[in-house]
Amino acid sequence: xxxxxxxxxPFKLDDVREALMEIGIxxxxxxxxxxxxxxxGHTELYRGAEYVVDFLPxxxxxxxxxxxxxxxALETIQKTAYTGKIGDGKIFxxxxxxxxxxxxxxxxxxxx
Numbered sequence: 150x151x152x153x154x155x156x157x158x159p160f161k162l163d164d165v166r167e168a169l170m171e172i173g174i175x176x177x178x179x180x181x182x183x184x185x186x187x188x189x190g191h192t193e194l195y196r197g198a199e200y201v202v203d204f205l206p207x208x209x210x211x212x213x214x215x216x217x218x219x220x221x222a223l224e225t226i227q228k229t230a231y232t233g234k235i236g237d238g239k240i241f242x243x244x245x246x247x248x249x250x251x252x253x254x255x256x257x258x259x260x261x
Contacts, residue, residue: 150245150261151219155210156182157230157238162208168229169212172221176261178211187235205236213245213261 157165162179169177183204214222223240230238248260 150248150258151214151216152243152245153210153212153214153219153222153226154241154243155212155226155230155238156184156207156240157210157226158232158236159206159208161230161232162210165210165226165229168225169222172218172225174212174214174218174222176212180209180211182207182209186239207238213248215258215261 155165159181166177169175183206185203185205210226212222219242223242226240247256248258249256250260
């Protein structure tokens with residue numbers, strides 16, 4: 150099993166969720182986050198004063214998938230979250246050693 154962490158632009162969340170549901174991935178955790186990468190934030194003007202916005206709003210998706218679902222899930226997220234502009238986000242893949250469904254006690258792949 151693998152944990153996919155995808156950091157994307159907030160307005161792309163619904164599109165990504167729907168695309169993942171279409172390929173059979175229904176479970177995910179979503180967290181509103183703020184951060185910066187190469188964009189390094191930007192300056193804005195508020196009531197005549199200029200200030201720096203260092204951390205930009207993003208959404209982090211966490212999805213545990215079976216090995217055979219990994220490639221299609223990554224492709225779907227990348228294709229759907231893409232805008233072609235700086236700050237589209239990043240995807241990280243992390244091994245998952247164990248999963249347990251609390252309600253039923255199912256373990257491993259059955260818990261996903």
